[in-house]
Amino acid sequence: MSIDLSQHDAFLDRLLKVPQLYGAKISPDGNFVAWIWAGLAETTQLWVTASTGLEQPRLLVGDDWDCDSFRWAPDSRSIVYARSKDGDERVGLHQVFLDGRAPVALTEDRPDYYIHGGALAKDGRSLLFSANVDENGAEIEPTWVYVQDGPKGGRRVLARPQRAHYGWPLLSPDDRHVLYDRNDPDPAGSQLWLTDLAGSFDREIVNVGPDKKADGSWTPDGKSVLVVAETATHRKIGLWRLARGAVQWLIDDPTRNIANADWPRRAAEIVVDETQDARPRSYLLNPATGTLRLFGPFTDGTLAPVGVLAEGAWLAWHYSARVPARLVRVALEASGPRILGAISTHPSAHIPAPDELVAAEDFRWTSEDSLPIQGWLYRARGDVIGTILDIHGGPTAHDEDAFGIDPQYFAHCGFNVLQVNYRGSTGFSFEFQESIKQQGWGGAEQIDIRTGAEALIRAGIAQAGKVGITGTSYGGYSSWWAITHFSPQIIAAAAPICGMTDLVVDYETTRPDIRPYSEEMMGGSPSAVPERYRERSPIHFIENIRGRLLIVQGANDPNVTPQNVADVRKRLDAAGKPYEVLVFDDEGHGIGRPANRRVLLKRLAQFFAGAFA
Numbered sequence: 001m002s003i004d005l006s007q008h009d010a011f012l013d014r015l016l017k018v019p020q021l022y023g024a025k026i027s028p029d030g031n032f033v034a035w036i037w038a039g040l041a042e043t044t045q046l047w048v049t050a051s052t053g054l055e056q057p058r059l060l061v062g063d064d065w066d067c068d069s070f071r072w073a074p075d076s077r078s079i080v081y082a083r084s085k086d087g088d089e090r091v092g093l094h095q096v097f098l099d100g101r102a103p104v105a106l107t108e109d110r111p112d113y114y115i116h117g118g119a120l121a122k123d124g125r126s127l128l129f130s131a132n133v134d135e136n137g138a139e140i141e142p143t144w145v146y147v148q149d150g151p152k153g154g155r156r157v158l159a160r161p162q163r164a165h166y167g168w169p170l171l172s173p174d175d176r177h178v179l180y181d182r183n184d185p186d187p188a189g190s191q192l193w194l195t196d197l198a199g200s201f202d203r204e205i206v207n208v209g210p211d212k213k214a215d216g217s218w219t220p221d222g223k224s225v226l227v228v229a230e231t232a233t234h235r236k237i238g239l240w241r242l243a244r245g246a247v248q249w250l251i252d253d254p255t256r257n258i259a260n261a262d263w264p265r266r267a268a269e270i271v272v273d274e275t276q277d278a279r280p281r282s283y284l285l286n287p288a289t290g291t292l293r294l295f296g297p298f299t300d301g302t303l304a305p306v307g308v309l310a311e312g313a314w315l316a317w318h319y320s321a322r323v324p325a326r327l328v329r330v331a332l333e334a335s336g337p338r339i340l341g342a343i344s345t346h347p348s349a350h351i352p353a354p355d356e357l358v359a360a361e362d363f364r365w366t367s368e369d370s371l372p373i374q375g376w377l378y379r380a381r382g383d384v385i386g387t388i389l390d391i392h393g394g395p396t397a398h399d400e401d402a403f404g405i406d407p408q409y410f411a412h413c414g415f416n417v418l419q420v421n422y423r424g425s426t427g428f429s430f431e432f433q434e435s436i437k438q439q440g441w442g443g444a445e446q447i448d449i450r451t452g453a454e455a456l457i458r459a460g461i462a463q464a465g466k467v468g469i470t471g472t473s474y475g476g477y478s479s480w481w482a483i484t485h486f487s488p489q490i491i492a493a494a495a496p497i498c499g500m501t502d503l504v505v506d507y508e509t510t511r512p513d514i515r516p517y518s519e520e521m522m523g524g525s526p527s528a529v530p531e532r533y534r535e536r537s538p539i540h541f542i543e544n545i546r547g548r549l550l551i552v553q554g555a556n557d558p559n560v561t562p563q564n565v566a567d568v569r570k571r572l573d574a575a576g577k578p579y580e581v582l583v584f585d586d587e588g589h590g591i592g593r594p595a596n597r598r599v600l601l602k603r604l605a606q607f608f609a610g611a612f613a
Contacts, residue, residue, distance in 0.1 A: 003609040005602070008413045012601060015405045017593045018324050019349050023069060024317070025594040026051065030266055030310030032098070033327065033343060034060070034079060036067050042593045046070060046081055048098065051309040053329050053343040061103070073120045080118045080127070085110060087588020088556045089511070093118040093129065095151075106151050107366055113139040114208070114513055117168035121175045123200070125150045126197055128178060130172050132164060134570030141512045145169045145180050145198050149290040158199045171197075173222035177242070185210035187516030188437075192216045192225065192240070206247060216240070220265045228261050231586050234430045237261050237272065238286065250290055257429055260283075264307030271295070271305050277362075278374060278400050278427035293336065297336050302401065305330070313340060321360035321378070324351055324403040343551055360401045363418060365455035367448045371423060371435075375399070375452055377461070378407040378417040385414040385464035386612035389453060389491075391421065391478045394511075395436060395445065395521075398427035406601065413605045416461055422448035424477075438551055440522045440529075441474075441503065442536030446481050453490050466612040468493035470604060472590050473560060475499070476552075480538035480568075483545055493548035493611035495604055498560045498589050501568040502539040504530075509561040520532035539568050542575055548611040549579040552600065554587030580607070 016039065024035040034048040046061035061067050061081060068091050070081035077098055082091035092109035106127055107115065120127055127148040135138050135157060143166070145159040158169075161182035167190070169180040178197065181190040190213045192206035205225070206214045212230040215400050219226055219541065225240040227247055235258040238249040251272070259280070260273040269284035272292065282295040282305050295305050301320030306327075309315055314332060319325035327344035329335045337499040353401060363377040376399055388410050392399050399419035407417040421427060424436025424446040436445050449469070456462035469479045469491050476499020483494035495562065500506040502528045519525050526533045549572075553565045565581070572579050582603055584596050591600050 003307070003606070003613060004412050005609060008409070008605070009602070011412050012409050012598060013461075014350060014352060015409055016598055017349065018403070018405070019344075019346050019544070021325050021327065021344055024306055024315070024327055024344075025070070025072060026265070026307045026315055027072050027075040028074055028265065030308065032076060033309075033315060034070065035327065035344065036070070037346070038592065039594055042595060044068070044592075046079065046096065047344075048079075049343055051313075051315070051343070052311065053341050057344060057346065061094075065109075069118075071119050072124045073124070073427045076121075080106065080120055082115065082118055083109070086556050086586045087554050087590070087592070089114065089558050089588060091115050091480070093127070095120070096451070104151050105434060106148070108152070108510060112137075114143075115509055116143065116166065116513070117170075120170045121171060121197065123175075125153075128169050128174075130167060130169050130180065137278060143167065143513050145178065145195065147199075156199060158195045159193065159202050164515055165190070166513045166517075166551075169465070170216075170218055172218050173220065176222070179216055179218060179225060181215065183516060187467050188520040190215070192227065205245070205436060207265050209400055215260075217262060219263045220267075226261055226263050227272065228258065230430070233530070234258070237270070237285070250285060250287060250325075251292075259426065262307075263287075265304075266308040266310075266312075269293075271307075273304070275398070275427040278376075278421050278425075279374070279398065295332075295337065303328075303330065303337055303339075315343075318342075319402050321376075321401050321403055321407075322354040322357040322543055357403070357408055360407075360419075363455075365451055365454075367423075367444065367451045369444065369447075371444075371448070373448045373452060373609070376401065376407075376419040376421075377456075378411045378419075379461075380411050380414045380416050383414055383476050384416060385609050386466035386468065386492075387416040387418065387453075387456055388608055389449060389467065389469040389471075389482075390417050390419050391469060391475035392421075392425070393471065393473030393475050394426075395422070395424040395441075395474045396426055396433065398425040400427065405597070409601050412604065413609075415605070415608065416456070418452055420449050420452045422446075422452075433488050437521060437523065440532055440536060441477070442481055446478060446485070449478055449482065450486055450490060451487075457490075464489045465492050467491055468495070468608045470495040470497060471499070472497040473499065477501075477538070478558070483547055483549055484538045484541040485544065488547045491547060493550075493608055495550040495552060495607060497552040497591065497600075498554055498557050499564070500560050501537065503533045503537045505563050506560060507533070507566060509563050511558045515558065533613045539571055542568065542577055544573075545577050548607070549577070550582065550603070550607045551579060552582045552591065553584070554589060554591060555583055556588045559589040 020038040046067045049057040065083040093106040095104045117129045138606040188211040195202045214229040216225040236252040238247040272283040304317040306315040314330040329340040360376040476496035479494040479496035480495040
């Protein structure tokens with residue numbers, strides 16, 4: 001049965017025109033701010049503006065390539081950015097200049113390996129990055145650290161880690177040292193290592209255990225490394241002093257749920273990011289006294305600091321479910337932070353008013369083992385068609401009270417939407433995040449999702465037989481799991497997007513630098529724990545499918561490759577199970593182009609409406 005949802009098309013078009021910002025960075029001199037904007041065109045673009053907020057943002061890079069990431073050059077006059085095509089994630093590094101000079105290609109585009117980072121030294125020639133490639137240009141499993149001399153110049157290996165790893169090497173502010181991490185002893189851990197641009201030495205500096213992670217970044221003076229390290233129960237923060245070769249721990253408190261830390265240029269204090277029940281809170285830490293002060297209070301959404309601008313104001317993110325993320329200048333006053341004005345306003349952007357958008361409600365329930373679980377509920381506008389579970393990827397991530405096109409559009413169409421922060425999600429305790437490893441993927445976290453649907457039904461928010469599920473990446477895997485394991489009265493329809501179907505195939509075909517993540521989450525490789533990989537792969541349970549199924553995939557996905565879809569379709573056809581397929585030829589791991597997003601979201605709304613009719 002078809003339901004006409006065309007009256008919501010105009011609202012969807014407006015949502016798709018809301019610029020989505022990420023990756024904001026302040027130039028070293030503090031006079032400029034750059035960020036990546038999505039939604040203004042079919043590709044992601046690099047924009048820049050003066051830090052004063054007195055000028056309109058201007059486009060630096062906008063063509064038929066996606067800008068994936070970037071770093072400022074030390075002189076603040078240019079930016080090194082990574083670009084890719086059609087979602088294949090095989091980035092090439094380029095340099096773009098603020099004065100309008102022609103951009104320069106630093107590496108080849110779309111190489112047969114994966115590049116991480118891309119930082120220029122002060123000499124303007126030495127380019128630092130890591131890649132899973134050897135000296136002869138052949139793709140390899142481990143990720144090595146390189147320095148390159150000039151655009152497309154000769155390369156020297158600075159460090160040869162033994163295992164594949166997803167990490168960015170960081171050059172110290174004085175160009176003397178290179179900080180990077182590696183995970184040779186255990187895929188679940190990471191240790192901090194130090195080398196230099198000459199490759200004259202290579203040594204480990206911080207190791208908190210083979211299966212524990214230590215992340216680091218340089219302090220503004222380049223004399224220390226700011227360390228965020230895992231313990232058995234929490235994360236702690238310290239300074240590794242270059243002169244002493246030892247760590248001084250500044251915060252080691254099991255009651256604090258530390259997410260990250262950064263010491264921005266021009267700041268006297270360290271920014272400490274914490275999350276409490278999926279709500280971020282930022283503090284400023286005095287490294288000399290150890291005292292903490294809240295970057296707040298602030299009640300009108302989330303205000304998250306980025307760094308200090310040249311004139312002394314702070315740059316911060318401001319957002320909520322009803323306020324799309326924007327960059328603002330902030331004055332820190334005795335009564336709390338005061339927004340001075342936004343610097344990321346696009347002249348042609350038409351942002352919906354807050355009363356046009358649905359608020360994110362904090363929704364709670366308990367899982368089968370009595371573990372408390374949290375999610376965000378978006379209530380339908382008007383008559384309710386049904387309920388959609390919108391599951392985040394990762395799984396090491398979480399949903400928060402933040403603007404999203406998908407839940408706003410679905411709610412406008414008449415669907416209740418629940419975003420589930422299942423166990424394994426960040427945003428809660430470190431123990432909650434790590435608990436997914438006890439059983440591995442396809443374990444208790446899927447019960448958390450199912451009990452979320454059941455809680456909605458008990459509360460009268462959802463109706464049995466009118467609940468569907470969708471999500472991208474791990475959210476796609478969870479969608480596959482639900483439709484192959486749960487009753488149609490609980491999950492009546494599933495639309496997995498770029499989701500794993502066979503965890504062995506996923507392990508063997510995914511990009512090598514993220515393969516250790518599977519080993520960490522599953523407790524080993526497929527050869528080490530073959531039964532676990534098999535019993536947690538939805539492809540072996542397709543005979544249980546009794547609800548509606550729509551499979552969505554990006555044809556160029558290097559993360560969860562199309563082999564996952566090809567194999568499961570053979571099983572579905574052999575079992576006589578009906579399904580629909582939607583493939584995007586110019587997408588990778590996720591569907592990001594506005595035109596494709598429009599097609600996808602309209603299809604999803606119609607698919608779920610038909611399943612619930």
